[in-house]
């Protein structure tokens with residue numbers, strides 16, 4: 001039986017949205033928060049892995065209601081972290097270790113709640129604490145996903161503005177379209193391919 005290396009398989013199995021060399025061995029931390037668009041984060045992690053990136057996944061407790069850590073563990077081939085209080089194979093605290101390890105952080109989907117926490121420096125779970133501990137030199141990309149009224153809420157919009165202007169972190173989307181709450185409107189998470197293209201631009205401009 002002929003065994004293919006992952007790099008051989010890349011062009012055959014993934015939608016090659018971008019220059020695959022950009023992702024080779026890049027250390028990408030994907031933070032998954034609790035929205036229905038978690039299922040799209042599986043594709044995002046799979047695409048990154050197929051492009052040769054080293055991907056680690058952190059999840060909020062709410063995110064684990066939508067997709068299990070085992071799914072992301074299988075796709076990333078790495079242990080998935082969901083708690084501040086788990087021991088890690090490093091001497092520094094887990095949130096610091098993960099924040100320092102990442103060359104790029106992608107939050108997908110990014111809930112209204114997590115955007116609010118990031119904008120206000122709240123550190124009450126692993127994902128928000130990793131974000132707060134992320135060095136300002138590390139690029140961070142948010143892919144917001146929420147109901148149209150949540151997205152239109154002035155408090156959400158203020159938080160988005162704070163994240164962009166104070167922290168200089170990027171937003172990809174959201175886009176208009178069909179929402180799980182059975183309405184059409186703005187708040188749908190961008191497709192994984194779109195997130196990857198923008199994340200690649202952010203990474204290469206670093």
Ligand SMILES: Cc1cc2nc3c(=O)[nH]c(=O)nc-3n(C[C@H](O)[C@H](O)[C@H](O)COP(=O)(O)O)c2cc1C
Nearest residue numbers: 033034035036060062063111112113114145146147
């Ligand atoms: C079925 C369901 C779908 C949800 N979808 C979203 C969503 O797409 N975006 C969002 O901001 N919140 C959504 N929520 C609410 C969040 O899960 C909730 O605000 C939670 O506290 C977010 O926690 P986290 O930011 O720690 O993941 C949803 C809740 C449920 C029950």
